[in-house]
Structure formats: C-alpha cells, structure tokens
Amino acid sequence: MNDLKKDIQPVSTATMADMVESRLREYLKRKSFVPGDALPKEQELADALGVSRNVVREALSRLRMLGMIDTRKKRGMILAQPDILGSLERVLDPLILGKNTLQDIFELRLVLEMGLADLIYLRKTPADIAQLETIVAQEVNKQQKPFRVEHEIAFHGKLYQMTGNDTYMRFQKMLLPVFEYVLDYEIKTNGQAEVGKVTHHDLVETLKTGNAEDFRKGMKEHLKPHFDRLKA
Amino acid sequence: MNDLKKDIQPVSTATMADMVESRLREYLKRKSFVPGDALPKEQELADALGVSRNVVREALSRLRMLGMIDTRKKRGMILAQPDILGSLERVLDPLILGKNTLQDIFELRLVLEMGLADLIYLRKTPADIAQLETIVAQEVNKQQKPFRVEHEIAFHGKLYQMTGNDTYMRFQKMLLPVFEYVLDYEIKTNGQAEVGKVTHHDLVETLKTGNAEDFRKGMKEHLKPHFDRLKA
DNA sequence: ATAATTCCTTTTGTACTACATATTGATCGG
DNA sequence: CCGATCAATATGTAGTACAAAAGGAATTAT
Numbered sequence: 001m002n003d004l005k006k007d008i009q010p011v012s013t014a015t016m017a018d019m020v021e022s023r024l025r026e027y028l029k030r031k032s033f034v035p036g037d038a039l040p041k042e043q044e045l046a047d048a049l050g051v052s053r054n055v056v057r058e059a060l061s062r063l064r065m066l067g068m069i070d071t072r073k074k075r076g077m078i079l080a081q082p083d084i085l086g087s088l089e090r091v092l093d094p095l096i097l098g099k100n101t102l103q104d105i106f107e108l109r110l111v112l113e114m115g116l117a118d119l120i121y122l123r124k125t126p127a128d129i130a131q132l133e134t135i136v137a138q139e140v141n142k143q144q145k146p147f148r149v150e151h152e153i154a155f156h157g158k159l160y161q162m163t164g165n166d167t168y169m170r171f172q173k174m175l176l177p178v179f180e181y182v183l184d185y186e187i188k189t190n191g192q193a194e195v196g197k198v199t200h201h202d203l204v205e206t207l208k209t210g211n212a213e214d215f216r217k218g219m220k221e222h223l224k225p226h227f228d229r230l231k232a
Numbered sequence: 233m234n235d236l237k238k239d240i241q242p243v244s245t246a247t248m249a250d251m252v253e254s255r256l257r258e259y260l261k262r263k264s265f266v267p268g269d270a271l272p273k274e275q276e277l278a279d280a281l282g283v284s285r286n287v288v289r290e291a292l293s294r295l296r297m298l299g300m301i302d303t304r305k306k307r308g309m310i311l312a313q314p315d316i317l318g319s320l321e322r323v324l325d326p327l328i329l330g331k332n333t334l335q336d337i338f339e340l341r342l343v344l345e346m347g348l349a350d351l352i353y354l355r356k357t358p359a360d361i362a363q364l365e366t367i368v369a370q371e372v373n374k375q376q377k378p379f380r381v382e383h384e385i386a387f388h389g390k391l392y393q394m395t396g397n398d399t400y401m402r403f404q405k406m407l408l409p410v411f412e413y414v415l416d417y418e419i420k421t422n423g424q425a426e427v428g429k430v431t432h433h434d435l436v437e438t439l440k441t442g443n444a445e446d447f448r449k450g451m452k453e454h455l456k457p458h459f460d461r462l463k464a
Numbered sequence: 465a466t467a468a469t470t471c472c473t474t475t476t477g478t479a480c481t482a483c484a485t486a487t488t489g490a491t492c493g494g
Numbered sequence: 495c496c497g498a499t500c501a502a503t504a505t506g507t508a509g510t511a512c513a514a515a516a517g518g519a520a521t522t523a524t
Binding site for chain 2: 065090096100104107110122213
C-alpha cells in the first residue's frame with residue numbers, strides 16, 4: 001500500500017534538492033562527522049555533486065532548519081546537534097494534520113500519561129509535592145472553563161517536569177494543543193465529557209502515601225472518561 | 233537559560249530564508265488554508281515579501297521537506313498534510329544526538345512501553361495473540377545475540393501494532409535504534425544486563441488470562457533491568 | 465616587542481537572468 | 495463531437511554578480 005508509494009514516488013518526483021539532501025545526509029554519516037566538524041564550502045559541494053550552488057543551498061537550508069548544521073559567515077558550516085523536537089514542533093499543528101493522525105496523537109498522549117508513573121516515583125522530591133499541592137489548592141476556587149484548562153496544564157505539566165526528563169516534558173507540552181483540539185471536537189459532537197472519579201487532589205495524596213502502581217491506577221481512573229471514548 | 237537563546241538568536245542570526253519560512257507558516261495559518269488549496273506562485277510570493285525568488289525557494293524547500301506543501305510543475309503548489317514522524321525520522325540518528333537527549337529518548341521508550349497496556353486490551357484480537365505465540369515459540373530455539381535482538385523487535389513491535397495506533401507504532405519503531413544504541417553503551421560500561429524475571433511468554437499468558445493492570449505489572453517486571461539502570 | 469587597529473581575503477547570503485521541462489488548456493483537424 | 499497537436503505557464507536548475515561579515519595578516523603605536 002504505502003510501501004509502494006515510498007518506492008515509486010521518489011524516482012519520479014525526486015528533485016535535485018531532494019537527492020542532494022539525501023547525499024549530504026549519507027556523506028555526514030559515512031564520514032562519521034561529529035558536532036563541531038567543518039563541512040566543505042557550498043561551491044565545493046556543488047562541484048562535487050555536479051549541481052548548481054543554488055540546489056546545494058536548498059538542501060543545506062533544510063538541514064539548517066533541522067539544526068543539523070550551523071553556518072557562520074566566513075568560517076563555513078559546521079555540524080551541529082539537532083534539536084529532535086524542534087522539527088516536530090513545526091509540523092504539529094492541529095489545523096493541518098489529518099483526522100486519523102490527530103486521533104493517534106490523542107491516544108499517544110494517554111499512553112504517555114499512563115507510563116510516567118515510574119519515572120515520577122524515581123525522581124520526585126518533597127518540593128515537587130509541595131508545588132503540586134499549591135497548584136491543586138488554586139484549582140478549588142475557580143472552576144470556570146478557561147481556568148480549568150489552565151489548571152489541567154499546570155498540574156499535568158508539573159507531573160512531566162517531575163520526571164526530570166526534559167525531552168519527555170517538551171514532547172508532552174507540544175502534544176497539548178492537539179489534545180485540546182481533539183477534546184473540543186469530541187465535546188462538540190458527543191456532548192460534555194464527565195470528569196474522572198479520581199481528582200488531582202487524590203493523585204497528589206497517592207504520590208505522598210502510595211507507590212507507582214497505585215499512582216498508575218489512580219491516573220487510569222482520572223483519565224477514564226478519555227479512555228471510554230476510544231473506539232475499539 | 234534556553235529561553236533566552238530562543239529569543240535572541242533569531243534576531244541576530246535570522247536569515248531571509250528563516251523569516252520567509254516563518255512568514256509563510258503564519259500566512260498559511262492565518263488564511264486557514266486546508267489541504268489541497270493552491271498557493272500563490274513563487275514569483276508572486278517573492279514580490280510580496282520583497283525578496284528574491286531564490287530565498288522563497290529555500291523556505292519552500294523546507295516546507296516541502298516537511299510535507300507541508302506539494303508542488304507540481306505547472307499547477308503550482310498546494311498545501312498538503314505533513315507526515316509528523318517523517319521530520320522526526322530525519323533527525324533521529326544516535327550518532328548525531330547528544331548524550332542527554334539519547335538518555336531522554338531511552339527513558340521515553342520505557343514510558344511508552346509501560347503505557348501501552350490499555351490500548352492493547354482495548355483492541356487485541358485472538359489472531360494477535362496467536363501471532364504473538366508464534367513469535368515466542370521461535371524465540372526458544374535461538375538465543376544467540378543477533379537473533380535475540382530480532383526477536384525483541386518482533387515481539388515488542390507486534391505489541392505496538394496491536395494498539396491499532398499507526399503513529400504510535402511508527403514512533404516506537406523509530407525509537408528502537410536509539411534504544412539499542414544506549415543499551416550497547418550501557419553494557420560496554422556496566423557489563424551485561426541481566427534479563428527480566430517476566431519473559432515474553434509470561435506476558436502472552438497474561439494477555440490471555442489477565443487484565444490491563446496485570447499486563448502493566450508484568451511489563452514493569454520485564455523491563456525491570458532497564459528501570460534499575462536509571463539514575464534518580 | 466607587544467598590543468591594538470586597519471585592511472584584505474574568503475565564504476556565506478541575496479538578487480537577477482536565462483532557460484529547460486512538464487503540465488495544462490486551448491485550438492485545430494478529423 | 496472527439497482526439498491530437500501546440501502554445502502558455504509555473505516550477506526546476508544553472509550561472510553570474512555583488513554585499514556583508516568574519517577571520518587573519520600586516521601595519522602602526524606605545
């Protein structure tokens with residue numbers, strides 16, 4: 001199905017820039033360049049590849065966007081360490097993604113949320129718990145719609161942060177808009193979602209007294225309305 | 233820390249292509265383009281932005297790489313649905329990522345693995361179980377090193393597939409090389425890792441008789457050696 | 465002699481032109 | 495009325511030219 005497309009399309013529609021991009025990738029890998037190493041100049045690459053400098057620049061522009069290379073005016077280009085999530089960020093717009101992908105991401109976030117218990121228990125500190133309690137305390141007062149979302153983000157965001165895993169935290173943050181978007185859509189079609197039986201407050205209590213297993217169970221209950229909506 | 237960098241760097245080092253890329257993104261969002269809509273021609277964009285067509289093409293080249301736009305020879309460019317993971321794929325190379333990021337991804341995969349139980353129980357079929365049993369049966373014979381990795385991939389890969397979530401599955405597959413890479417590194421420095429008490433065979437049994445909660449516990453035990461290696 | 469300044473060289477960034485190529489749509493012929 | 499050929503058009507590629515910045519070399523001053 002899709003495999004055929006991936007085999008045939010590149011042959012027919014591959015442009016020079018595409019090929020040069022791929023060649024450069026291969027070149028960097030084969031030469032075992034490490035971050036900081038200098039790359040040949042644009043003109044040299046163009047000559048070596050037998051294309052115009054224009055094409056080379058289009059390919060380099062892509063690698064530059066991904067953070068794979070850094071270029072400075074006279075010093076030439078150097079290999080850099082790309083920010084993996086930086087590239088994702090650019091594409092993760094609910095408005096341009098397909099419905100299936102959005103649904104997949106929605107589920108992915110549930111999976112992530114369910115799996116973070118062990119990391120949290122590995123690294124949580126009393127200070128973290130205290131902050132969570134502050135967040136929960138502020139929730140009690142304001143239950144209006146705009147604030148509820150804010151508190152959801154504050155609470156769950158703090159949980160990600162407690163994992164001590166920066167990539168994980170940023171990843172979750174990026175997924176948030178998609179989550180909200182799908183949620184809004186679901187609510188519009190299926191009516192208001194009820195809230196889970198286990199509250200944020202309960203989860204914090206579990207963090208203080210229970211173990212990772214308990215926390216996972218609590219989180220499952222907390223997210224139950226979302227899970228119930230999933231189609232088998 | 234990094235926030236400052238993100239605010240200051242763009243001002244100082246932003247090239248025209250960077251700005252045009254950002255402008256185009258904003259433009260697409262503001263005009264609420266939907267996939268299939270036609271974009272203005274390159275020359276028109278260049279004129280409107282006050283830059284050369286060259287710069288516009290560098291920016292478009294980036295969007296094209298991300299799959300955000302499709303272009304055909306005369307028909308112009310049309311907005312497309314980007315493949316979110318496609319962009320990740322290009323950057324997820326263990327050799328060029330930093331050590332911290334690699335460690336983060338290693339942990340991320342453990343998190344994902346721990347969180348997939350509910351999706352599996354929502355969607356598993358008898359056929360899936362049968363396939364898993366076949367995979368496990370083949371494991372028994374060959375325990376040599378190259379085969380073990382293959383079976384690991386086959387087994388866990390099948391689990392992802394059972395979630396019915398294509399994005400999730402591809403994501404996991406992409407994370408695999410990083411996982412292996414970090415694992416190899418750990419083994420080299422800390423010696424061979426022992427294997428978890430719960431085997432693949434046990435997990436399949438749980439899938440047949442137990443519930444999602446049991447499966448999560450089993451998976452935790454199965455991955456215990458990895459979790460034990462994590463630093464608090 | 466050492467340090468600071470100035471100038472020159474080099475490489476990227478941008479602009480412009482020209483033309484090839486493919487696709488669309490229209491015109492022309494059967 | 496349908497099919498084929500041909501022209502128009504937008505992207506793809508090449509090539510030239512020059513501006514700007516950054517590093518290094520040479521020169522001057524203390």
